[in-house]
Amino acid sequence: MSALTHVSAAAGETPAPVPQPDHKGRRWVPYLLLLPGALWLLVFFVVPLLQLFTVSLQSEFPGYPGYYYRDLNFGNYVTALTDFAPQFGRSILFAGLATFFAFCLAYPLAYAMAFKAGRWRNVMLIAVIAPFFTSFILRTVAWRQILADEGPVASTLNYLHLLPGGRITETWVAVVAGLTYNFLPFMVLPIYASLERADPRVIEAGGDLYANGFTTFRTVTLPISMPGVLAGTLLTFIPAAGDYVNAELLGSDNTKMIGNVIESQFFRVLGGFPVAAALSFTLMALILALVFVYVRRFGTEELV
Amino acid sequence: MTRWLGNRFAMITALLVLLYLFLPVAYTFVFSFNNYKKSNITWNPEGSPTLKHWQDPCGAPGVCESLVKSLEIGVIATVAATALGTLLAFAMVRHRFRGRTTSNVLVFVPMATPEIVLGASLLTIFVQGFSNVGLQLGFWTIVIAHIMFCISFVVVTVKARLQSLDPRLEEAAQDLYAGPGSTFWKITFPLVLPGIVGAALLAFSLSFDDFIITNFVSGNETTFPKFVYISYLRGIPAQANVIGFSMFVIALALVVVGQLVSNARKK
Secondary structure, three states, X not given: OHHHHHHHHHOOOOOOOOOOOOOOHHHHHHHHXXXXXXXXXXXXXHHHHHHHHHHOOOEEOOOXXXXXXOOOOOHXXXXXXXXOHHHHHHHHHHHHHHHHHHHHHHHHHHHHHHHHOHXXXXXXXXXXXXXXXXXXXXXXXXHHHHHOOOOHHHHHHHHOOOOOOOOOOOOHHHHHHHHHHHHHHHHHHHHHHHHHHOOHHHHHHXXXXXXXXXXXXXXXXXXXXXXXXXXXXXXXXXXXHHOOHHHHHHOOHHHXXXXXXXXXXXXOOOOOHHHHHHHHHHXXXXXXXXXXXXXXXXXXXXXX | OOOOOOHHHHHHHHHHHXXXXXXXXXXXXXXXXXXXXXXXOOOOOOOOOOOHHHHOOOOOXXXXXXXXXXXXXXXXXXXXXXXXXXXHHHHHHXXXXXXXXXXXXXXXXXXXXXXXXHHHHHHHHHHHOHHHXXXXXOHHHHHHHHHHHHHHHHHXXXXXXXXXXXXXXXXXHHHOOOXXXXXXXXXXHHHHHHHHHXXXXXXXXXXXXXXXXXXXXXXXXXXXXXXXXXXXXXXXXXXXXXXXXXXXXXXXXXXXXXXXXXXXXXX
């Protein structure tokens, strides 16, 4: 921070981003390169977060719904954590399940891409990214059609009497399925990246040492790919925990997540701003705590 | 027989997972030919498949306007975020300076923040702060937000490319009496360019497909994802499927052409 302030004082009359290499001037180069982007993140990321925090402590003018004054109203946090505890719990649970299922689907795919695909590797890589180019809302709506009561999945399962309750949409199963689907590529890509870097001979050597394939996988392959697994876990869990589109399009009132509450508090509840801000801030703190534990435990190299 | 994840098992599972990834895209494609009456949710066998939505992709009110808005926002946000992010990446890889760890954190944390928190915090500051200086929710607040969340992804992409460069190439140029300027423009920049192009494409696709943050900061402005989301209750017009699928084909074509070009260059 101190670096930034003394740069902004010095950078006043130097518009060119790369000054000539006179030795005294060169020390400023990194700060000049840094300045525009860092300033942008400061003004439109850090400052809004601080603002969100002050809003989370605001109180409403009695008798003037929708008007707030600056306050230290910690009651907003109490409301956020007591009234909306089920939605918080669901967010963590659904995001955790989705992350687990995404891992189960992503690992074989990433493994096949790294070790078995040969010259099809790039084609498969493009295939993983390609669905991204169709708007994710359109794809989620497509899932609603696929899982609908009269759709192929539900009607087949119903025909086989395998579907207790008779439907998939508007249940938690549909929400978790949608979350798993939407964030699956975020799990595949980092795992693939860490497996691709691995030397296949190491894994072969593992195969020679332990005749059992499962032991090789557990003691050699999985540890090698661990950085990718961890990055993928964060990249899947974080957006899934904050998502409200899947719960909105695929779920019902009983499957609402914390994102749905924040969205409706902001847009549909008059005077909902402070509680909504308190909810957002709690979610942010929860996720940052999780990231912090991860980083402390496993290091940051794979993340940044 | 004893090999866990043997050849076939891994490959078959991989293909099934890919199939799963493409299933909704296929649905979007098929339903663009649906001759539906009220809402495009169930297949109407009468008169389907029809080409009428493909012949008139702007036929539904608002769909093309929202697409144009998304493209405009995407281009502006991509150019700005790529420029700012590339400068940041150069500073962070090529220089040692005080505050380097702080800038790393500043770049990393926005990526670790759920979109809904980014959207909510921007909304509070746009509504309670910036509206006093005349910035109302709309086109430019969306652009500002998109630049913000794209910067980090640009930094990460360009950084990876910069870190993989062989420093000996630049040293060689300087040994051959190239000044810092010409070393940069003749050696460093062309080598980093693929990373910058990749970062720009990533930024554009993130911006183009963003819904959650956009929904918070857009006011009455409508982007393509927001259009689809809003029209969901009344029924999404098949023209949205036409446009969604076309974007998929265009992006795929670009990726394939890019791959062919880079393969041809290597030879």
